[in-house]
């Protein structure tokens with residue numbers, strides 16, 4: 001009997017909690033970031049940095065289309081308030097199309113710029129190591145960072161502050177287990193001396209450009225014997241970068257522009 005009573009009490013608590021939640025929705029429900037009215041749970045639009053109600057959504061032309069959702073993701077609350085103030089009414093579908101077209105145009109321009117610069121460095125390369133190209137004619141360094149994303153960086157020779165090739169050596173002590181022999185009834189342990197293996201755990205090169213801008217190229221990131229082919233190969237690659245950068249350093253610095261003082265004699 002008490003368990004039935006318990007269930008009834010539980011039921012009453014749950015039902016009254018729900019009623020209280022509904023009655024007080026205005027107090028705890030989500031508020032519109034612009035007009036601060038409480039919004040129904042299913043009617044809000046998500047902007048980049050907040051959510052807004054249906055009334056505010058409609059006030060700038062946003063509807064319930066997928067185009068609206070897509071555009072809203074990039075619009076801030078501040079921007080939308082500005083749109084309201086200036087009574088800007090957009091057509092979400094047309095706006096999204098225009099936005100995509102602009103993005104495509106920008107990507108094409110970026111692609112073209114990348115290939116123009118890369119072609120120049122390919123044709124006028126003085127020395128090259130991996131993604132590093134230099135051209136004495138332009139006195140510039142080209143870093144071909146990512147071909148897929150058309151990412152690159154160009155520096156003047158003068159901007160190369162320093163470079164450093166680093167390798168970390170590890171000496172591994174291999175303890176040989178001694179063999180045990182019996183001579184004249186006495187146990188002797190013959191222990192060989194420890195064997196040493198020279199290993200390299202990392203090879204990398206830092207290039208520092210002006211403005212404390214450091215670029216790192218990693219050639220080896222795990223421990224392998226120093227005399228292994230892989231290690232020699234990694235070292236060769238790193239040394240090639242070093243030679244290219246040394247060439248840049250060896251170029252005579254352009255003398256700074258002369259400052260001429262014009263002395264005008266006073267009366």
Ligand SMILES: [Zn+2]
Pocket residue numbers: 032033034035036037052053054055056057
């Ligand atoms: Zn609102």
